[in-house]
Amino acid sequence: MDERETSGAPGVAIRSSHGWVSWVSxxxxxxxxxxxxxxAAVRRxxxxxxxxxxxxxxxxxxxxxxxxxxxxxxxLIMPGFVNEDAALSTKVLQVFPGFHHSxxxxxxxxxxxxxxxxxxxxxxxxxxxxxxxLATMELHPVLxxxxxxxxxxxxxxxxxxxxxxxxxAHCYKGAKIRIWARxxxxxxxxxxxxxxxxxxxxxxxxxxxxxxxxxxxxICTGAAxxxxxxxxxxxxxxxxSIGALRPNCQEMDEALVKSATIYTDSREQALAGAGDxxxxxxxxxxxxxxxxxxxxxPSKNCTTIFKSLGLxxxxxxxxxxxxxxxxxxxx
Numbered sequence: 001m002d003e004r005e006t007s008g009a010p011g012v013a014i015r016s017s018h019g020w021v022s023w024v025s026x027x028x029x030x031x032x033x034x035x036x037x038x039x040a041a042v043r044r045x046x047x048x049x050x051x052x053x054x055x056x057x058x059x060x061x062x063x064x065x066x067x068x069x070x071x072x073x074x075x076l077i078m079p080g081f082v083n084e085d086a087a088l089s090t091k092v093l094q095v096f097p098g099f100h101h102s103x104x105x106x107x108x109x110x111x112x113x114x115x116x117x118x119x120x121x122x123x124x125x126x127x128x129x130x131x132x133x134l135a136t137m138e139l140h141p142v143l144x145x146x147x148x149x150x151x152x153x154x155x156x157x158x159x160x161x162x163x164x165x166x167x168x169a170h171c172y173k174g175a176k177i178r179i180w181a182r183x184x185x186x187x188x189x190x191x192x193x194x195x196x197x198x199x200x201x202x203x204x205x206x207x208x209x210x211x212x213x214x215x216x217x218x219i220c221t222g223a224a225x226x227x228x229x230x231x232x233x234x235x236x237x238x239x240x241s242i243g244a245l246r247p248n249c250q251e252m253d254e255a256l257v258k259s260a261t262i263y264t265d266s267r268e269q270a271l272a273g274a275g276d277x278x279x280x281x282x283x284x285x286x287x288x289x290x291x292x293x294x295x296x297x298p299s300k301n302c303t304t305i306f307k308s309l310g311l312x313x314x315x316x317x318x319x320x321x322x323x324x325x326x327x328x329x330x331x
Contacts, residue, residue, distance in 0.1 A: 024118040024322060032325040033126060033318070035170045041085065041317040042130040043292060048082045049266055049313060050289025057084040059313045063272055072096055080312030081109070087320035088112075091120050091312055106319045116323050120315065121159075123322070127314040129163040131265055132240035133171050135288045135306035136216055139263065139298050140238040142172065150175040153210040155227065156220035157181035157190040160242060164218040165190070169199040172216075177201040180210035182221075208232045219243060223251045230256030236301055241276060242308045249275035252305070257282045260303040263291065269309040277307060 048059030060081040067075040073096030081088045086109040093102040102120035107113065142150070152168045152175045154161050165177045177199060181187040187203040194201035204210035211217050211232050217239045219228060224244070230253055233239065239260070244251040257280045264270040267284050270277050277284065288306060290296040298304070 021114050022116040022323070022326070024116055024326065026119040026122050028326060029119065029122040029322050032322055033122070035126075035130070035167055037321060038126045038130045038318060039134060039167075039171075041321050042127050042314050043134055044084050045080075045082050045127075045311065045313040045317045046131065046134065046265060046287075046289040047292050048084060048289075049311065050287050050293060050295070055083075059083065061266060061269075061311055061313050063269060064312065069096070073099070078310075078312035078315060080314075080316040082313050082317050082320075085317045085320050086110075087313075087316035089312070089316040089319045091124075091315045093120070093124075104315050104319045106316075106323055116319070118319050118322060120319075123315055123318045124310070125159050125163045126167075127318050128160060128242055128308065128310055129167040131288075131308050131310075131314060132164060132218060132242065132306060133167045134292065135263060135308070136168070136238055136240060137171055138288065138291045139304045139306065140216060150215040151178065151213055152176065153178045153180070153204075153214040153217045154220060155180050155207060155210060155218065156222070157183070157186035158220065158222075161218070161220040162190060162193070164220055164240070164242075165194055165199065165201065166197070168216060168218070169194070175200070175216075178204050178210045178214065180204045180207055211237075216240070219251050221251065224249045226250045226253040228256060229253045230259055233303060235303055237303055239303070239305045240308065241305060242310070244275040245273050245309060247273060247275050247278045250279050252276050254280045256303075257305065260305045261285050261299045262305045262307060263288045263298075264307040265289075265309055265311055265314075269311065270307055274307050274309060 049061050051058035053060040065077040076093040078091040088107045088109045089104050091104045104118040104120040106116040150172045154165045179187045179190050191201045191203045219241045222243050262284050286296040
């Protein structure tokens with residue numbers, strides 16, 4: 001971008017040999033993103049993955065790269081390109097004890113030069129929850145004319161639990177949110193926050209209590225061993241599973257995984273890293289992009305699981321969205 005374009009823009013513009021590069025803070029990301037914008041962008045990314053790299057509206061989604069670091073943590077590298085959004089980026093995620101932070105490098109789609117460095121945690125949170133919400137609305141639809149009285153369980157009380165509760169309340173008006181966490185005080189704190197935002201929320205003392213009769217269940221705990229049993233899940237419920245992203249990890253028991261119809265954001269990514277699928281030998285019915293594109297009719301009257309790996313293309317479309325909205329503010 002040129003100097004005129006960055007003058008007065010939020011954040012800091014840094015001069016490099018290839019022009020101005022914007023540094024975009026977490027605060028600016030949260031300021032310009034809305035659920036409706038993120039839901040639409042993530043939908044395009046998921047559809048692009050299913051369309052493939054050679055389609056005019058397709059996407060390129062390589063497998064993520066894991067880099068162990070000094071035996072204490074790891075760095076994840078997540079590239080992606082979505083042609084429809086002209087969104088080319090790489091996210092670098094640092095996961096160390098007591099430290100978890102990400103940065104997204106957004107590139108010009110035809111010239112390859114770096115356009116922006118964006119703090120990535122807010123994008124990661126919102127795009128992950130948006131993917132869960134899109135899958136839920138396809139697999140657990142509610143007619144516009146119907147009142148929404150869904151019971152939504154959220155297991156966990158961290159950042160992902162918070163945004164999952166928020167997006168579910170956004171998409172399912174009138175839903176009741178139940179929060180469970182290993183630390184009851186954390187669950188209570190999240191309940192108070194959600195109530196302050198006008199969301200109907202309550203805490204549960206056990207996982208079984210939280211998911212009893214729940215229509216939608218979101219697992220947001222980072223558990224390495226299964227915490228959700230199939231016998232606790234009512235038939236026809238929908239489960240969003242965003243954790244257990246290593247082959248040896250699992251957050252749902254075998255009975256649940258094998259009895260449910262499974263969808264994922266990327267079949268390739270799931271078969272490479274989704275422990276719940278790998279350990280149980282479960283079959284993936286379809287990518288959620290196939291459902292969004294009308295290529296696969298979702299199963300009815302059965303329990304469904306959306307196994308979310310989180311994709312670099314989701315970061316790409318959201319980073320491009322943030323950059324373009326901030327740039328528009330300077331014009």
